[in-house]
Amino acid sequence: MEDFLFEINNATWATTLSAASVAIVVCTALALGLAISLVYLLTHRKEGYSQAFCVSLILLAPIVGMVILVIGNNVATAFSLAGAFALVRFRSAPGDPKDIAFVFMSVTMGLACGLGYWQYALLATAIILAVILILHVTNYAGKNKNSFELKITVPETLNYVGAFDETLDKYCVAYRMIRVKSVDFGALFEISFAVTLKDDKQIRLMMDDLRALNGNLRIMLSTEA
Numbered sequence: 001m002e003d004f005l006f007e008i009n010n011a012t013w014a015t016t017l018s019a020a021s022v023a024i025v026v027c028t029a030l031a032l033g034l035a036i037s038l039v040y041l042l043t044h045r046k047e048g049y050s051q052a053f054c055v056s057l058i059l060l061a062p063i064v065g066m067v068i069l070v071i072g073n074n075v076a077t078a079f080s081l082a083g084a085f086a087l088v089r090f091r092s093a094p095g096d097p098k099d100i101a102f103v104f105m106s107v108t109m110g111l112a113c114g115l116g117y118w119q120y121a122l123l124a125t126a127i128i129l130a131v132i133l134i135l136h137v138t139n140y141a142g143k144n145k146n147s148f149e150l151k152i153t154v155p156e157t158l159n160y161v162g163a164f165d166e167t168l169d170k171y172c173v174a175y176r177m178i179r180v181k182s183v184d185f186g187a188l189f190e191i192s193f194a195v196t197l198k199d200d201k202q203i204r205l206m207m208d209d210l211r212a213l214n215g216n217l218r219i220m221l222s223t224e225a
Contacts (some may be wrong), residue, residue, distance in 0.1 A: 151192050
């Protein structure tokens with residue numbers, strides 16, 4: 001343990017590879033990675049998640065911690081590792097911004113453990129994960145569950161401007177026209193609205209009223225993109 005010292009006074013970190021230093025870095029980083037992965041699972045139960053991504057969150061922290069521990073103050077080793085990592089290309093589809101945040105968090109905590117600041121990494125992880133859980137429970141900046149996109153198909157002979165206002169006023173808290181496009185070689189028009197319903201239990205009644213206005217043509221209500 002003498003080789004694995006954290007000197008608070010001058011904020012320096014002296015590391016020499018040893019069984020003790022490796023055990024502390026790997027075990028601490030693994031624990032933090034596991035905690036991050038568990039919170040990710042908890043907050044992504046509805047939208048789904050990738051098993052590979054969850055496992056990666058656990059492994060990233062100890063891997064990064066070991067990289068930092070191996071490099072130490074050895075410049076030659078640092079350049080060698082940089083060259084090795086340059087050979088690796090990550091080919092994956094762009095992720096959700098929240099997923100990227102979880103990746104950065106795992107990497108950062110692994111970095112902190114490798115530098116010896118594992119006490120601060122534990123504290124920071126606890127605070128950040130608590131904030132994530134609070135934001136998840138409160139649905140911070142989330143959309144109204146009654147927000148939908150409404151698409152109404154009308155014949156080209158119908159003057160659609162204002163034709164559905166009375167019905168939408170009856171069933172919606174708010175609505176706005178977002179798109180108009182022609183379909184079937186101009187024989188029909190598709191009008192798209194962003195709507196917020198007063199009561200989602202009245203969807204059937206609203207659809208029936210709209211069908212009476214558009215000649216029983218296609219109407220589609222979907223979660224707003």
